[in-house]
Amino acid sequence: MVDDEKNQKPTGDQEYEDTVVNIEGRRVTVRTRKVPPLPDWTETEIVGKALPRVDGIDKITGRAKYTYDIQVPYMLYAVAVRSPHPHARVKNISADKALAAPGVHGVMLPQDVASYTTAGLPLLTLNPKYTGEEIAVVAAETELQAEDAARLVKVEYEELPFVMDAELSKSDKSPVKFFPEGNFIGGGFGRHPIGKPSVYSRGDVEQGFKDSDQVFEETFTTQPQQHSCMEVHGTLAQWDDDQLTVWESTQGVYGVQEEIARVFKIPLSSIRVIGTHMGGGFGSKGGAGKQTALAVMMAKRTRRPVKMMLSRHEDYMGVYRPASTQYFKIGVKNDGRLMAIQLKTINPVGAYQSGANWGSCAAMTTEMYACPNVHTEEYAVFTNAPTPSAMRGPGNTQNAWGLEQMMDLIAYKLNLDPIEVRNRNDVKVDQVTNEPYASKGLAECYKMGAEKFSWEEKRRRRNDPAGTKKHGVGVASQIWGGGGGPPATAIVKINQDGSVNLLTGAADIGTGTRTVLSQICAEELGVPVNRIHVTNADTETTPYTLPSYGSITLASSGPAVRSAANDAKKQLFDLAAGSLGVKPDELSSKDGFIFVTRQPDKRMKFESAAAGMPERDLVGRGYRGPNPKGQALNAFGAQFCEVEVDTQTGEVRVLKFVAAHDSGRVINPHTFASQVKGGITMGTGYALSERRLIDGNTGIPVAASMLEYRPPTSLDAPIDIEVYSVDVPYKANNIGAKGVGEPPLIATAPAIANAVFNAVGVRIYSNPITPEKIMLALRDGKTAKQTA
Amino acid sequence: MAKKLKRKTQKVHIAFTLNGEPCEVAFAPHKTLLEVLREDLNLTGTKHGCELGECGTCAVLVDRKPVLSCLVLGLTVEGREVTTVEGMQLADGSLHPLQTAFADLGAAQCGYCTPGFLLTAKELLEKNSKPTRDDIKEALSGNLCRCTGYIKIYEAVELAAARMRGEAAEVPEEVVLGLK
Numbered sequence: 001m002v003d004d005e006k007n008q009k010p011t012g013d014q015e016y017e018d019t020v021v022n023i024e025g026r027r028v029t030v031r032t033r034k035v036p037p038l039p040d041w042t043e044t045e046i047v048g049k050a051l052p053r054v055d056g057i058d059k060i061t062g063r064a065k066y067t068y069d070i071q072v073p074y075m076l077y078a079v080a081v082r083s084p085h086p087h088a089r090v091k092n093i094s095a096d097k098a099l100a101a102p103g104v105h106g107v108m109l110p111q112d113v114a115s116y117t118t119a120g121l122p123l124l125t126l127n128p129k130y131t132g133e134e135i136a137v138v139a140a141e142t143e144l145q146a147e148d149a150a151r152l153v154k155v156e157y158e159e160l161p162f163v164m165d166a167e168l169s170k171s172d173k174s175p176v177k178f179f180p181e182g183n184f185i186g187g188g189f190g191r192h193p194i195g196k197p198s199v200y201s202r203g204d205v206e207q208g209f210k211d212s213d214q215v216f217e218e219t220f221t222t223q224p225q226q227h228s229c230m231e232v233h234g235t236l237a238q239w240d241d242d243q244l245t246v247w248e249s250t251q252g253v254y255g256v257q258e259e260i261a262r263v264f265k266i267p268l269s270s271i272r273v274i275g276t277h278m279g280g281g282f283g284s285k286g287g288a289g290k291q292t293a294l295a296v297m298m299a300k301r302t303r304r305p306v307k308m309m310l311s312r313h314e315d316y317m318g319v320y321r322p323a324s325t326q327y328f329k330i331g332v333k334n335d336g337r338l339m340a341i342q343l344k345t346i347n348p349v350g351a352y353q354s355g356a357n358w359g360s361c362a363a364m365t366t367e368m369y370a371c372p373n374v375h376t377e378e379y380a381v382f383t384n385a386p387t388p389s390a391m392r393g394p395g396n397t398q399n400a401w402g403l404e405q406m407m408d409l410i411a412y413k414l415n416l417d418p419i420e421v422r423n424r425n426d427v428k429v430d431q432v433t434n435e436p437y438a439s440k441g442l443a444e445c446y447k448m449g450a451e452k453f454s455w456e457e458k459r460r461r462r463n464d465p466a467g468t469k470k471h472g473v474g475v476a477s478q479i480w481g482g483g484g485g486p487p488a489t490a491i492v493k494i495n496q497d498g499s500v501n502l503l504t505g506a507a508d509i510g511t512g513t514r515t516v517l518s519q520i521c522a523e524e525l526g527v528p529v530n531r532i533h534v535t536n537a538d539t540e541t542t543p544y545t546l547p548s549y550g551s552i553t554l555a556s557s558g559p560a561v562r563s564a565a566n567d568a569k570k571q572l573f574d575l576a577a578g579s580l581g582v583k584p585d586e587l588s589s590k591d592g593f594i595f596v597t598r599q600p601d602k603r604m605k606f607e608s609a610a611a612g613m614p615e616r617d618l619v620g621r622g623y624r625g626p627n628p629k630g631q632a633l634n635a636f637g638a639q640f641c642e643v644e645v646d647t648q649t650g651e652v653r654v655l656k657f658v659a660a661h662d663s664g665r666v667i668n669p670h671t672f673a674s675q676v677k678g679g680i681t682m683g684t685g686y687a688l689s690e691r692r693l694i695d696g697n698t699g700i701p702v703a704a705s706m707l708e709y710r711p712p713t714s715l716d717a718p719i720d721i722e723v724y725s726v727d728v729p730y731k732a733n734n735i736g737a738k739g740v741g742e743p744p745l746i747a748t749a750p751a752i753a754n755a756v757f758n759a760v761g762v763r764i765y766s767n768p769i770t771p772e773k774i775m776l777a778l779r780d781g782k783t784a785k786q787t788a
Numbered sequence: 789m790a791k792k793l794k795r796k797t798q799k800v801h802i803a804f805t806l807n808g809e810p811c812e813v814a815f816a817p818h819k820t821l822l823e824v825l826r827e828d829l830n831l832t833g834t835k836h837g838c839e840l841g842e843c844g845t846c847a848v849l850v851d852r853k854p855v856l857s858c859l860v861l862g863l864t865v866e867g868r869e870v871t872t873v874e875g876m877q878l879a880d881g882s883l884h885p886l887q888t889a890f891a892d893l894g895a896a897q898c899g900y901c902t903p904g905f906l907l908t909a910k911e912l913l914e915k916n917s918k919p920t921r922d923d924i925k926e927a928l929s930g931n932l933c934r935c936t937g938y939i940k941i942y943e944a945v946e947l948a949a950a951r952m953r954g955e956a957a958e959v960p961e962e963v964v965l966g967l968k
Contacts, residue, residue: 056891059899062833279900510898681937
């Protein structure tokens with residue numbers, strides 16, 4: 001990770017400067033080299049085209065190898081022994097029987113790994129604090145042998161009191177004391193003292209409420225959400241003497257490499273991490289997992305390669321987006337202007353302090369709308385549950401459920417169009433930092449979305465009072481980072497036949513990174529995309545980049561790729577200029593030709609120029625430069641939704657979504673639309689069906705399978721989704737693009753909840769919106785506050 | 789770490805047709821078809837998703853019918869015909885129209901669920917050359933995808949079906965308007 005202390009002053013002629021990168025809502029200052037600016041692309045040939053994915057054929061033939069698919073000779077399988085109790089002390093532990101079992105090559109106990117932690121968590125523990133926490137690990141020749149032997153590890157537990165409820169944990173009645181200072185800490189990254197919430201404040205909310213015409217107070221709750229990646233978390237570790245190779249299903253090979261180096265104090269050069277193909281991440285695979293360190297250690301001990309893939313059940317006992325309770329109080333003028341917002345959030349974050357990083361969700365409330373008086377208080381509360389992680393749009397996705405329903409509620413009470421209320425509170429300046437947005441197309445999103453959705457017409461429609469299937473429409477908005485930033489490096493190698501290798505450390509987690517980076521490279525070089533072969537996410541062959549999180553990948557690695565391609569192109573132009581009898585800066589390239597800009601018929605083939613390279617190849621380097629100073633870099637969007645609610649069954653069907661997003665330049669409409677459609681479907685699950693349940697009486701997860709957790713199937717997903725880009729110019733990086741990975745999920749669930757309210761007049765304050773909650777709310781003729 | 793060899797694993801030996809070719813394999817009798825394909829035959833195109841029959845990721849065709857290979861023992865395919873994604877290509881080696889359509893439309897994102905979808909859709913199109921959108925949804929409802937939101941998958945199946953019927957089918961224009 002980025003470490004400020006490492007960023008020493010340069011002594012050479014390379015100039016560096018500090019720049020701010022927004023990663024998952026936290027602003028990180030990094031030192032980065034200045035890079036020469038490139039002219040804006042005005043007309044593009046390859047960028048902006050809906051080209052098929054460059055790795056499509058690998059994926060549809062089964063050739064693409066994922067971590068789970070890698071098999072090496074003498075490979076062992078590792079399986080964890082996990083605590084069956086939510087809180088316990090291990091009195092005795094014995095591995096004797098397990099070690100004697102067939103095929104077993106090694107067992108690791110907590111005392112074997114006591115000096116190691118990863119991401120603030122013990123690798124194995126004698127004091128489990130949640131059901132499923134790792135106690136021991138067994139490695140055997142087959143998975144079945146390892147599973148059988150894991151059951152033979154004899155563990156005697158003393159069960160201890162546990163607490164699952166955040167409010168109880170936070171109170172002085174909690175049966176468990178996690179820290180002497182209390183059971184909660186300020187939510188979010190940064191150092192917070194235990195026992196105090198994290199607070200953000202501007203203006204004077206009390207005065208703001210006094211100045212308001214109306215004040216609304218509501219409480220919203222969100223369920224934990226689980227990533228449910230189709231490929232579970234897992235690692236294969238292989239030592240060859242002191243060289244370690246790790247295959248990891250990850251969003252960031254360099255993050256994994258750095259963590260292994262930190263944990264085991266071995267040089268980075270000795271660690272190769274490969275994560276070329278991976279089966280989905282959604283935030284859960286941002287760095288090394290416990291299984292990474294355990295597989296590496298077990299491989300060292302047994303002198304055999306060790307594969308440790310979690311089972312689907314274990315996967316569901318692991319990381320997740322934390323739940324939230326959001327206490328809102330908003331004061332408004334009768335014209336819809338926000339005068340004061342007070343928000344308290346309770347975020348249960350499991351049993352370890354590192355979980356508090358994700359125990360924050362108020363950021364969107366502080367920045368989305370104009371409001372002079374804002375006060376937020378966030379409590380990350382410890383409970384006997386697993387540690388959460390980032391999940392697609394962490395924080396804002398929870399917060400949008402509350403905030404965007406509040407905006408809808410305010411519009412309803414003031415008898416205003418929900419879009420009008422949002423427009424009246426629109427801002428051009430970041431409300432927290434006072435920096436102007438580099439670009440903001442939210443008003444365009446409302447306009448285009450409303451038009452494509454026929455918003456006004458559909459809002460005027462009335463349901464047949466006698467009918468049992470009620471239609472309703474809703475809208476919600478979103479803000480997210482997505483501006484990306486350094487560090488990200490790319491290498492472009494032109495071969496003597498004119499073919500090109502693009503090397504980038506960036507992960508392709510299903511988003512289309514390989515494809516869009518190839519397009520950027522091809523555009524800058526002026527060659528067809530099929531001349532580019534991209535290699536990615538391998539620490540030995542591809543250069544450094546931050547992990548693919550925070551929707552930063554395109555806006556971080558994309559500009560680095562363009563710079564690298566430009567560097568390579570300039571070197572080739574130096575050679576071609578002689579042949580064409582002009583100066584290098586008089587040349588351009590397009591469609592596989594290098595030509596004199598003012599005289600396009602004076603040209604040579606790209607490969608002919610390459611054939612003349614004395615060194616037989618040339619290498620272009622590109623670095624992601626700094627972000628512009630004093631500007632806020634954010635992606636925006638508005639989503640419109642139509643639902644049908646069956647008043648006899650409480651069932652909600654999502655008929656249509658229209659999503660209008662501002663992500664700057666769209667590099668590939670296919671991959672852009674795929675991100676949005678996939679995000680909306682995940683958000684539909686968050687709104688309607690997904691629920692991770694832990695039994696409060698036993699502390700045991702009871703929905704730890706796909707069947708019970710219920711990610712949307714083809715029958716649950718929205719029937720139709722239309723995707724629009726408002727294409728507002730963005731100049732904060734040299735490709736003009738912002739990220740779109742996370743934004744589509746943020747607005748989806750509240751848009752559905754608002755549409756449900758519009759359809760049947762009941763507001764559901766807790767997700768998922770189950771038929772039961774709707775039926776109870778309809779029966780009681782009021783809003784379903786108490787039906788969590 | 790040398791251990792005494794006291795165990796005796798009895799492997800079973802079966803013969804079946806795999807992707808159109810005769811195949812013999814020996815494996816521990818408790819192994820599922822998924823494990824036999826991936827671990828003993830090294831055909832890792834068939835993916836491991838949940839091992840509980842809940843996600844459809846491991847779907848293969850046995851005697852041309854979709855089967856969740858994590859739920860059946862390898863032993864059960866003795867003498868039968870098994871098709872995995874590695875065997876989807878046509879006899880002349882070209883890609884199956886479903887494969888081409890999935891690639892053309894970007895219906896594979898992370899790609900992990902794709903083999904299961906392809907094989908399930910293949911059986912659908914063999915039964916029904918002109919499926920409606922609802923037929924497709926119904927047929928694919930046992931296959932989970934966490935990336936795409938399914939719509940591109942339906943479009944790919946529709947495109948493949950049209951091409952297989954010999955209709956001149958264009959790749960649908962992506963509906964991202966507002967682009968200059």
